[in-house]
Amino acid sequence: MRKLKVAFCGGGTGGHYYPAVSILQELKRLGEIDLMYFTVSGKIDDRSVGKNFPEAKIVPLKLTGLKRPLYNPTNAGILFSHFKTERSVRERLAEFSPDFLFSTGGYVSYSVVKAAHKLGIPIYIHEQNSVVGIANKSLARYARLLFISFEESRSSLELPPDRIILSGNPVREAKSTRSEVMKRFNLAEESPLIVVLGGSLGSEVINSALEKFYSELEKSRDRLAFLHSTGDDNRALSLNRFPFVRSFSYIEDLTDAIACADLVVSRGGATTIAELQYFGRKGIIIPWPGAAENHQFHNARSLERVGLGYVILEENLTSTALSIAIREMLQRETCYKPPRRPVEIILDNILREESI
Known part of the structure; x- marks a missing residue:
């Protein structure tokens, strides 16, 4: 050329x-x-x-x-x-x-x-x-x-x-394998990996709901591994008290983690939705209600239609709703084939x- x-x-x-x-x-x-x-x-x-x-x-x-x-x-x-x-x-x-x-x-x-x-x-x-x-x-x-x-x-x-x-x-290509990602963040390789993010600046609503969920999960026998991008240093430090959570205010090359995640909890931004579709990953999407023309909600519904998405509106976001969604999505089998x-x-x- x-x-x-x-x-x-x-x-x-x-x-x-x-x-x-x-x-x-x-x-x-x-x-x-x-x-x-x-x-x-x-x-x-x-x-x-x-x-x-x-x-x-x-x-x-x-x-x-x-x-x-x-x-x-x-x-x-x-x-x-x-x-x-x-x-x-x-x-x-x-x-x-x-x-x-x-x-x-x-x-x-x-x-x-x-x-x-x-x-x-x-x-x-x-x-x-x-x-x-x-x-x-x-x-x-x-x-x-x-x-x-x-x-x-x-x-x-x-x-x-x-x-x-x-x-x-x-979307950007992943550069690391699942094993490399789990070792990088010192997470148990045998546990399902759940990546949590709230957009480039984080989301206090998502951070708060996940913190309550982590407190309840700590009392159970479920073994899950969470990689959580908070957008806030103090919140990241607080969430790291949970042994199954690795929390940071910002995570470089988060695409690598999304590409190998068993589940992603996120807002409904176009880039995240595209990465989930491209890598064939499942996602629990909490659309930001302030997005122009409510586009995050429509993005989330598109992911839901291909079998990869589960939508929770912000007004309905509770630790109980998260628990139900996480259990269902981890068990859900999909036949989705990523496109060209x-x-x-x-x-x-x-x-x-x-x-x-």
Whole structure:
């Protein structure tokens, strides 16, 4: 494959950024690339692109997302800042002249995709959630192809069917075996492994419910092993009083643990749902009720439909509800077969479309 010049945008959260990382890593494996990445100033993509791709040309954009509800008066000023940013983005794109732009959504994508469209640069968009985001829905008409992670997203997009590709959500590959993960965290290899996380910043609701469950479990004869990411140092220290729990405020390479877990207890973010589907792992999902368009709930239902999910609404989350769900899910047998790698589907379609 010849050397490619590619522009990427989509960030502000890990849910937007990590799929882009997976695609770029695969592109680099296939051949040499020259990368320009438009980031949200100060956010995870802005902090991480230089570490993940030291050779990248990074263009930080000082933007904010629309306020909810959408008729909030402050949104007029926010939209104006996006229009102003579009002009500077267009200059950078014209100078760089990429073979194509790939966007993973989020508010940063609005200015970048619009600028690329005006320059005639081929545009490809990926949607991570089952509910299509505001930016991706409004920009979909500019995309040569729009990749979706859930079949139910298709009905909300006003595009010809052949321009919508069900790809799934690209995830990072696991690098460690189950045995290596259990040894790394000093967990009993013969015990079922349950990974607990509450999103990138943790969840006090999930932490509290699990602490009560751990107290009850300690009195029983059940032998389970928990790896718990709390998002909080003090909470992590407190939970480590339980001999069957290894708790940390943040866990590097958590993908390795999810890939070999017998069960995952988590929020319903797009990345976690994608990892569960990709690795064929079972999950108890407690959707965050504050997610835009309630997309975490719909993500969780999608996992439930393929037999890998068990949904507990936050208002119903108790140690008793957790105990029932954990027992049922550990015993549940599934016939789910993970699909083809999403990153392969996406790049095969783009490279074919661009005759690369």
